[in-house]
Amino acid sequence: MYKVYGDYQSGNCYKVKLMLHLLGLEYEWHSVDILKGETETPEFLKMNPNGKVPVLALEDGTYLWESNAILNFLAHDTDFLPRDSRLRTQVLQWQFFEQYSHEPYIAVARFIQFYLGLPQERLEEYKSLHKGGYKALRVMEQQLQLTPYLVEDSYSIADVALYAYTHVAHQGGFDLDAYPAIQAWLERVAAHPRHVKMVD
Structure with a gap:
């Protein structure tokens, strides 16, 4: 059985939780409080020297x-x-996009507002993140106007x-009203019979 070390409110950790549920895999969840510095303990750093969640513990004693x-x-x-190399590369394309063009803006703005409570000293940074975040949403909207999922017709790990x-x-101050294709996609993803919410 897999063990997941993560924070239920973290989007990066939620990816792993959602994937495990979509595949019907059993797992144990070990909560890690990032605000209390629990990712910086010697025990945690043995699992991930980069000091971040999520961490997936495998049955052979190794960690991802x-x-x-x-x-x-x-x-x-x-x-x-996808097994097709072209489609698999498109999945990777969207995953790189998520890490470099989406998460640094939307997730960080959410962290400042949702986790930290929008402190005054980070307000200007918070506002500046919206420009990049909305750019990422426009890219997604353009694709999702053409295909039901990010890679053609199939729900994939890109989604x-x-x-x-x-x-x-x-939760980071972004308004999705101007992105109907994204809204429809969110509903499509959430309609999967094995879907699970971030916090349930």
């Missing part, structure tokens, strides 16, 4: 970290990771990766 790497591991040889922080973007 970086949420999108974990998604690729879990989805190997399943319908959530899992981007759903995690997009569905809680409002």
Whole structure:
């Protein structure tokens, strides 16, 4: 059985939780409080020297970290990771997009507002993050006007990766009213019979 070390409110950790549920895999969840510095303890750093969640503990005693790497591991040889090389590369394209063009803006704005309570000393940073976040949403909207999922017609780990922080973007001050294709996609993803919420 897998063990997951993570924070239930973290979008990166939610990716792993959602993927495990979509695949019907059993796991144990070990809560880690990032605000209390629990990712910086010697015990945690033995699992992930980078001091971040999520961490997936495998049955052989080894550990995987970086949420999108974990998604690729879990989805190997399943319908959530295309076998066609071109489509698989498109999945990677969206995962890189998520980490470099989406998460640094939407997730960080959410962290400042949702985790920290929008402190005055980070207000200007918070406002500046919205420009990049809305740019990322426009890119997604353009694709989702053409296809029901980010990679053609199939629900893949590309969708899992981007759903995690997009569905809680409002907690970072983002308004999705101008993005009907994204809203429809969010509903489509949440309608999967094995879908699980971030906190349930």
